[in-house]
Amino acid sequence: MSDPAILIEGLTKQYGSTTAVDDLTLTVASDEIYGFLGPNGAGKSTTIGMLMDYIRPTTGSISVLGQDPQRDVIDVHSRVGILPDRYSLYDRLSARQHLELVIDTKRVSESPAALLDRVGLNDVDGQSVGTFSQGMEQRLALAMALVGDPDLLVLDEPFTGLDPHGVRTVREIVHEENDRGAAVFFSSHVLGQVELVCDRIGILHEGRRVVEGTIDSLRAETPVGSDATVEEIFVAVTGGSGQSDEPSSETTQ
Numbered sequence: 164m165s166d167p168a169i170l171i172e173g174l175t176k177q178y179g180s181t182t183a184v185d186d187l188t189l190t191v192a193s194d195e196i197y198g199f200l201g202p203n204g205a206g207k208s209t210t211i212g213m214l215m216d217y218i219r220p221t222t223g224s225i226s227v228l229g230q231d232p233q234r235d236v237i238d239v240h241s242r243v244g245i246l247p248d249r250y251s252l253y254d255r256l257s258a259r260q261h262l263e264l265v266i267d268t269k270r271v272s273e274s275p276a277a278l279l280d281r282v283g284l285n286d287v288d289g290q291s292v293g294t295f296s297q298g299m300e301q302r303l304a305l306a307m308a309l310v311g312d313p314d315l316l317v318l319d320e321p322f323t324g325l326d327p328h329g330v331r332t333v334r335e336i337v338h339e340e341n342d343r344g345a346a347v348f349f350s351s352h353v354l355g356q357v358e359l360v361c362d363r364i365g366i367l368h369e370g371r372r373v374v375e376g377t378i379d380s381l382r383a384e385t386p387v388g389s390d391a392t393v394e395e396i397f398v399a400v401t402g403g404s405g406q407s408d409e410p411s412s413e414t415t416q
């Protein structure tokens with residue numbers, strides 16, 4: 164049996180007196196699509212940062228594709244496709260040049276044009292990224308994550324800034340990548356989309372995982388009813404807290 168895509172045990176990250184991630188334990192199988200949810204500030208991006216060794220844990224252990232991100236960082240980075248929550252692009256370079264940089268770094272042979280086509284960015288040849296809209300930048304960042312047919316895709320808020328075509332494209336790519344054999348781990352506040360693509364979800368609240376399972380199993384174990392949406396489950400288990408009383412329209416798409 165293959166290693167889990169992600170194995171996290173007792174993971175804690177402390178920033179001074181703030182506990183961003185609190186004794187988190189979580190497993191993502193090598194063939195699953197896992198939605199990592201939680202209110203603003205719950206600790207999702209911090210956890211993702213620790214998976215990639217961008218952030219060092221205070222305590223706990225992490226294995227990514229059977230490897231230790233601190234010890235085997237080069238291997239982990241070569242096998243994982245990451246769309247971080249904050250990324251910087253080079254204003255003066257084109258989308259093709261960005262992809263060529265990742266292709267060179269990962270030492271793979273891949274067609275930038277085919278990657279741009281997959282994310283719906285086919286008419287941007289020669290255009291510098293400084294002229295891109297937010298959605299175009301997001302599509303390019305996703306294409307960069309796809310380079311090298313990663314064994315694990317880690318996507319932090321992949322729907323940010325995308326129009327409905329882009330949202331659909333992300334959903335299709337997540338399914339295609341999973342069909343190809345990749346695990347997908349993504350955070351999102353767009354709960355309607357999460358419901359459409361995830362095999363399992365985990366909900367984080369104040370750094371702790373409060374529930375985990377298939378949507379059906381969460382409906383059964385949460386007092387929300389057998390036809391509850393992910394949004395209703397989310398609100399029930401996070402106490403309706405978060406930054407606003409009303410879920411934003413983004414969460415219901």
Ligand SMILES: Nc1ncnc2c1ncn2[C@@H]1O[C@H](COP(=O)(O)OP(=O)(O)OP(=O)(O)O)[C@@H](O)[C@H]1O
Pocket residue numbers: 178181182183201202203204205206207208209210248
């Ligand atoms: N570098 C840092 N220094 C101090 N505190 C930090 C730092 N990074 C994150 N935090 C704190 O850690 C907690 C978790 O933040 P994190 O960005 O992981 O949340 P998140 O779940 O990704 O939120 P969002 O949905 O808003 O993106 C927050 O309280 C945040 O203020």
